[in-house]
Amino acid sequence: MSNTSAEAAVRVLAGEDELRLLTSFFVLYKTARIVAENNATFRKQAVGFYRRLAELMEDTGDISFKMISGRYFVNERMVRFDDLGLSGAASIQKEWKTLGIGGVIFNCPASQSEIEQFFGFMARIKPGQDNVESLSEQLKTAKLAGVQLLSAASLEKEKGHLSEEMRRQFRTAARSTFFTAMSVVQEVVVNTVQNREINISKTKRVVHTLIDHITRDESSLIELTAIKDYDDYTYAHSTNVCVYCLTLGVRLGLDRPRLSQLGFSALFHDIGKVKLPKDLIHKPDAFDENDWIQMQRHPLLGVKTILRNLKLGEHTARAVRGALEHHINADFTGYPSLHYQKRPMNLFSRIISIADTFDALTSGRVYLKKSIPPEEVLRKMHYQMKVKFDAFLLKIFNDIIGIYPAGTVVLLTTDEIALVLTINEHDRARPYVKIVGNRSGLLTTPEWIDLSLPEYHHRKIVRRVEPERYGLDVKDFILRD
């Protein structure tokens, strides 16, 4: 990561103080559920939480906790949890979702007794009956002025406004991460061709950087997967598959070691192709029968390559299975045909198979030499669900890609051309976009807007446009700023 992007990533992230404060908030929230307010454990945790809160308040005044699209913010800075912290937060996140709560503000100076009363109050609520509005009223009646609840709906709406600067920083950081990953894939391929040992640590490191990025922001990496215009698509394909797999893995709530193994396997899924003739891989026309017979050797060649060129360990074992199974299909109609007892496909192989098919079909650079629009690919995949894919995983993948995935170029009702940057979970037809052109031509300074905000409701997406047909360069739109 370059210095600028590293700094950019740091500025939007919360520090240790915020992380500890939020963790102790979750712990106290849970304890209040289990024990009475005069219990010694509760009292001790409440004192600890209040001390941290008061310390931070001295620097920042009011303190806000927000949960937006599954991510946590303290004073608008994103908090990254380790797996332990995340599991503590999950049940509260679920409860808040039911109640429509998106966050809480501690007004400066909140007193310790107000804070304790607040936790006692939250412990008594009934998710089936209450909602954020009724609870806010009850807090007022109880005269707990030090604490305010925030509604989830209003936070989702203000998200677009708040974070243009944050989006810019994430996009810069994503680019650096993505292209580093691609160069690592290239290095792996070169070493494999020369039959040299592959550096596992370097590959793991790049997977970890991708995980770090996706847990704070998935859109800007997905956006980069829309670039199909590379001299050699092989490296981009493995990187794209890795990004899709990790995004799915994060949404599934896999822990970090699992994500690491999943991303690692994704990067190696097609390594067997290195052993096939280059002319076949880069053949510009559609494959004939003989080409297919050749191509279908790549899973087994992959297994051999991984076992020969990588040190054996858990990551390697996982990668072997991914390479072997990613074309097998859920009903075993794919390849290679296995003669041993048919076991259901491994979870990672099922994830890789979805990510791989999507990238291969949308790029038009892997098997079919014709690209198919994302929405059509998702439709095709849906039809093949029972045969090829895991229905549950495909549903999550559908949610990630959405109607207009990040990186899609669209035409608006105002005759403007825009690049989709982030899907809005609350209104998927109205994403956050960058307007890059209008009737008079391309804009020198693109405009960033959230189509879901009321002031932009006169602008609607008409349809996706194929940029090449208009002589537009997606790569340039994505990489320009």
Ligand SMILES: [Fe+2]
């Ligand atoms: Fe493959």
Ligand SMILES: [Fe+2]
């Ligand atoms: Fe592939």
